[in-house]
Amino acid sequence: MKHKLIFKIAVLTVLFSCLGTSKMMSQKVFKPSAIKASMLKALEWQEAHPIFALAPTDWTEGAYYTGVVRAHKATGDQVYMAALKNQGYHNNWETYTRLHHADDVAISYSYLYVDMVGGRKDFVDLKPTADFLNAHLYEPDVWKAGKDKSSMGRTILWWWCDALFMTPPVLNLYAKHTNQPKYLDEMHKFYTQTYNQLYDKEERLFARDMRFVWKGSDKDAKEPNGEKIFWSRGNGWVISGLALILDDMPKDYKHRAFYENLFKELSARIVELQPKDGLWRTSLLCPEAYDHGEVSGSGFHTFALAWGINNGLLDKETYLPAVKKAWKALEKCQHEDGRIGWVQNIGASPEPANKDSWQNFGTGAYLMAGSEMLKLQLK
Template sequence: MNRRRLLTGGTALAASATLLTTPTATARTAWAVPSRAEILPVLRRVADHWIATHTDPGDNGWANATFFSGLLALHRLTGDPRYLAYARGWAEKHAYGLRGGVTTRHADNHNAGQAYLDLYEIEPEEGKLAAIEESLRRMVLTDQPGKNDDWWWDDALHMGMPPFARLGVLRRDPRYWEKLYALYGHTKRVEGGPGLLDPGTGLWYRDKRFLPGAIVSPTGKPVVWSRGNGWVAGGHVKTLKALPRSERHTAEYRETLTRLVTALPAAQRTDGFWNVNLADAEHLPGPETSGTSFFLYGTAYAIRAGLVRRAAFLPVADRAWQGLVTTAVHPDGFLGYVQKVGDRPESSQPVTYDSTSDFGVGAFLLGGTELALLTS
């Protein structure tokens, strides 16, 4: 497979953009994707292992909320009442509340609202949305509504974009969408000076510390964090699933996700994974599950939504899935090679066969369910 490396520095990253177009060496007109009947047992095994080993469903922070987002995606696909019951018990344990209360502006604290919205759609009760709706309404209307610099790191796009998008749809109130776009625009084009998006490649820096000329890898190359870009991909997917095509910013979200997904094949490893630093294959190389799972999620959705060519990108998605299943999933359903909490490739190293985390399991369930939607 073609694994061209991103070049050094922001200018060089932009210069390499022409290389990051489509997978070529292994693209085919037809590709054998695993069937839904093959995918679902693996997803169930991983979900069931997590539930069996976590009788206490845990806190309502961003990491655990990501797990429940993935679990509820699996519930939507399977209809398994056990998954709904476990998620409902978690939400009720926290009274459908948010860390930091309704005055919080922190995107991490809003992530639980995604699962609450999922649970509301299954069993509509207004109390499930009271906290997330009040918190976002304050940001939109009453508490410094002109302040749009809250999302200063790229992870925030996954945590914060979908609740704004979904509440705007649910309440038929485009003011949520306008606030979403103002926050998003700051992250993308303003934060740190140029914004966190590298316009040449379509990839994102985690935060302003990693902009060109700042933090670099040991060999002097940029640090473009895999999971950070995974969070960006996931946020765009969930937002696009919620928004109508007619919403005036939808086209930009589609284009931005397309560019990110299109940049990924050049950095994919031959085993299907992506390294923790997309810009330097020698910087802490090795399989990593959370970023790879989110890239599977983004790629599978982009294929299904017609953003990228199916024949060209199915091999990318299939290689990612096969790598995850054969390397990261243990026989009993334990999910390994997850880089634990951090903000850069060096965080929580080494990443091993026995490294796992709730958000990594959630990302895997999201990626696998989206791939299953491509199959029969």
């Protein structure tokens, strides 16, 4: 009897010890030191494993180094600034080549940041960025002219929702840095074109492009469960781009209310669609299509929601539980060596991911999310 009692006490001791350890481990993930360590591991792994779709100046690198910018802005750690300066220098501060394609100036977000806070004022050459933006906005273009009749709806400059992450934050920051508000007005003109073409006011989500704008009879624009097709990363591009825009947009800008209202509306919808495990599925309205979490979209959503709390646009009591749940789930997707897994590959619609799938923009999304988690100062 005595031995049985001792055994039960031992079991209970181990059980409560494990529960306590589990709770401690659960809370540790929110400690600033743990977040910083995780972010640095992600950066170090990504810098050691470069990857890009087209060139070191393409949109994938633009998204990744936007994450590095936000990491430096949140931590002040010179490791991030060194990475930013190194890539810009080796790129000769160039954009990619397609002057009328929004993707190809995303890299300039990092160049502008380095020029603003990186020290030496003669280090960054912003002429390639200026040349790109002026050509992009003011030169004639087949898309702007509405002459491309493809099924994607290439009849406006920014005809796909991803574009709202790629160029608008650059234009916004360029306007701020150079004190030329005309670029902000141009941004607003083209942004509202995309909003009017792709935003579904009923679902409060963005279609990726016109292929997924359902007109009542197009079966290809519906999921197997009958819902419209809305891509998690596509909406992640939009909502995180909005946070970047609002972060640098003048408080008194005449159209600021449009961006704040859209940000709040998207945020409310994104939280409604968050699965119980914290990570959003690649298909927002048909999560069962690929029933596993995905990091790039989830990272962008987490960044935006945490940014909204940190900047007073979102109610902390309402949104913090979703943000905490998301970060805990994101952190579990990091491999021991620092690599960020569960990232959907390059695409334009919902597709699966797996534990070992990674992309540089997924690391960028993770760094962006971590940067705002640090500012929440959770314990």
